[in-house]
Amino acid sequence: MVKITFFDWKIDEHQKLSKLIILSTIMSAIIPKVTKLSERVIRVLGCNPGPFTLQGTNTYLVGTGDNRVLIDTGEKNNQEYINTLKDVLSSSQIKLSNIIITHWHPDHVGGLLSVLDLPNIHPGCKVFKFKNDKKDVINDQISYEYLRDEQSIEVDDKTTLRVLFTPGHTDDHAALLLDEEKSVFAGDCVLGEGSVIFEDLSDYLKSLEIIASFNPVKIYPGHGPEVYNPKEKINDLIGRRMNRERQIMECIRSSDSQGTTISEIVSIIFKDKPKELHPVAAFTITHHLQKLLKEQKVETDGLADQAHYWIKGVRNQCLKGL
Structure with missing residues (x-):
């Protein structure tokens, strides 16, 4: 077992975790x-x-024949990975017929150009991913085939991948159902160990439910070991988020007429945690509040970092009482 502890982050003025x-x-x-x-x-x-x-x-070669699909391509300029992949392809006499990118993060798409330079590439090899609003990491050098939700990709006569649109971790995230095994390549929607960072909590929770709806027997994650108890794992991920939401709602509900701020919520929920962790905790709380605002369960005065939050309708009642 390896435990690594770091204290390094950067949160910009929009409360987005850029590092x-x-x-x-x-x-x-x-x-x-x-x-x-x-x-x-x-x-x-x-x-x-x-x-x-x-x-x-984790990158995956999928299929049974001479032509396989590669899911994700690792980081840019990682020669150790490229050499390892090349050795596997050569020793097994495999060519890559298609490449599927689960999402735009550099550790999943960064190695794409190096992979495409390998000699083991089928002449008609296509690169698939979902379209996203952000500038793709290398979109000026690659012509992507954009994925469609529920699209079926036949790898060979024994292997079929079904595309699942699973945004939340990123807005272009794809999971892939391996029909014949009833297993799911979950990208960074589900990790083998640890927690997931997300761009949109509402979308992320819905995506977890989408994966769970197929009752997979196994999950191949984007990082960490394979998951053999998908239902339990997904229920735990959803349960943790909903438990945190209940804590946040209780903090807001118990605040006075002035409402409560993100820093005040963090100081209550994470009072027993080192203060060095509070900036990252605030990032998570912010995403929960964005979800609650979208669901119209809370309201805010919207004053950026100093915003106050109330249970929906409570602020107006307080103002009327002035």
């Missing part, structure tokens, strides 16, 4: 560079271990 190093990461599993996980799945580790990527980014 985060996981504060306390416990990695209990040792993942080899190459592992055959099933008849249809070979995991090739991205060789980029760290507190944000755990043991490294």
